[in-house]
Amino acid sequence: MTDTGSNPTPETQPGHLFGPDSQFHRFFNDPRWALAMVRATVLEAAHPQIGAALIDNSTFVMHPWRRLRNTLVSLQRMFGADDDVRQREAARLNRLHTRLNGTDAQNRPYDAMDPQVRAWVVATLFESSVTMCRLSGQPLKQSAMEQLYAEFQAFLAALGDQAGHLPPTLKEFWQYYDHTVETELENTEALRIILYKLFDHLPAPPLLSGLPTVWAAGRTLAGPVIGTVTVASLPEPFRRRAGLPEIPGAQTLMHGAYMAAGLARFLPEGWIETEALTDLLYLSPDSDDPRAATIAALHSRMKRAGALFRLVTPFPAQPGFAEEAEEAEKPAPRRSAEEFFDAVLDQTGDGHLDWPDLAAMARELSTRLDLDEPEETRLYNAYAEWWKELQSALDTDGDGRISKQEYAAAVPSLAGPALIRVAEVLFEATDKNGDQRIDATEHRTLFRTAFHRTPAATDESYSRSAFVQDFLSFMSGRRHSTAYDPLLAEA
Structure with missing residues (x-):
């Protein structure tokens, strides 16, 4: 891509703003984007209106995998090549957001249709995508950054919002972003849940359901690492004002995580496609999908691994951890x-x-x-x-x-x-x-x-x-x- 030195807009380059030729499409299957999405979600939750809407209405605590799946499907529809699908999804999102309004614990109103709030959501996705490239040692060229910004401007426009709700140029965007970070973001309850509760209590995805020992072992190791990496990647002025902890070595860990995720791009094509990976997480072993037999075999191996893991580790007994294979064969009990x-x-x-x-x-x-x-x-x-x-x-x-x-x-x-x-x-x-x-x-x-x-x-x-x-x-x-x-x- 040539560096034109100008900011492409939806009017000047419509063919590359959506679909397979867009910058977003390249990022969607980039493993680093998983870290960027978590970071963007934290920055969204730090906005008082968004944080209040999440606490009052969102299922992200009880059903995080469902929320992730629906978010990814929505982004695919909005950034795909089919304009009819995009318009239909935009209408659905607008109906959804219209129903999300109320007041927070301090009696401040929130409204998911507030154009400035919606602009901030898009801003966090764009800025976190740029930041993930910078932190992994592969910063975007100016032309690519401008192209990506034009795509997110077009995304906001597809929702029906006026262009002025995001600054027209990148130079103005960074001023807007820094001002919002320094003056509007707060250490909200939603932010604290995402950083310190969600990963510690994250339920197993469907693929690992019925394998609590295996899942708990992995979560115990991964949860604190993800939280530490995310905090270290947030803007320093906000970390300081919100009183977020400075853990020794966190910056090194954060850069290492982004760089390691970036190396996954050298894997064979198709191994790290977001949709394929998410399909596997949600695929039921008794599904009629051709991959179900592989999943069933994987479940069996994981059950044996879980049984062995319990024998060699001092994990205390927890509800649901006793003999997963035997429990799976019993008829489903009646719930209290x-x-x-x-x-x-x-x-x-x-x-x-x-x-x-x-x-x-x-x-x-x-x-x-x-x-x-x-x-x-x-x-x-x-x-x-x-x-x-x-x-x-x-x-x-x-x-x-x-x-x-x-x-x-x-x-x-x-x-x-x-x-x-x-x-x-x-x-x-x-x-x-x-x-x-x-x-x-x-x-x-x-x-x-x-x-x-x-x-x-x-x-x-x-x-x-x-x-x-x-x-x-x-x-x-x-x-x-x-x-x-x-x-x-x-x-």
Whole structure:
């Protein structure tokens, strides 16, 4: 790419702003970008409005892998070559953001549609991409940096935001970025959770489900390293003002991590493609995907490794660590009311059930089914009616939310008219051809388990009554479900 010395804009170079020729497309499969994404997320969470929205509405604590998967799918759609797909995804994101508003713990308002807030999200993605190249010893040329900035400007424009919400030139951008870092960012609760809680308690991805010993061993080593690397990579003025720790050797570790990730680019082509790697994380061993046999064999080897690991390490016994292979063969036990509350109802992980938890369910289902208006609104409205029904029946102290104790003390198997309506609306949204049955293709669309999300094959169609009965059984009977656990309960 030639250095033109000018800042390319969406108007001057439209062919290279999206699609396979874009700078973003090259970064998407770069292993360093995983570190950059974590860093960008921390900088987003440090913004007071974004941090408050994450705490109140996001499922990133309880369902981080789901959040990662949906974010990657969204970025692929927005930066892909298909303009129709991009416009559809932009409309979906705007509908999602319109529903995210409120006030934080200090009674300050937040609104995910605030154009300055949206600009800051895009700014962190751009700046972290530039920084990852610099920290790994491969700084971007000026022309490449300008091209990348034009792509992120076009991304913001595709969402419908005016161009002025990001500075027009790179020189002005760096002034804007430094000013925001030094004057607006805070040591928010969301930031502290990401740095000091999320990685320490990160649940296993589907690939490693049922292997808690293996996962805990890896997480114990990797969690503190990722946190230390991320803190060391943040702008020094913010680290100082937020009181983030300075760990001896952290800068060396951080540079080493970025440089090591950069070396992965020398691996054979296709080994480090983001979509392929994420597919494997979410692929179920009993899927009809051709790779499932390999995953099943890998699971078996990991179980044996986990058993050996327990014999040679002093890890204390923990719930779920006893003989994973034997546990896997037992029929799924019935959940207690408390377990169901934690695994399914409390989607945001704040210890209470309120509207953001049910909205998160509606959001995930709408994303899975790729709903447009008005189907998406019908599903949200059905969940809103269910929330009113639950609040009326279970909120005994009148504080506007339902505690685990309030839920457990009531009749846990609540399947009133509003929940039945949720099941019916979900059936109608899944039944794309309107034949009053869910066929194998429609079944896969809802219960997919990876980017392609192929569950165990089924040739049987699903009637309305059977679907509603199974949904109610899961939501009120609290039994584990091969289909619904990955949909609403797993991370």
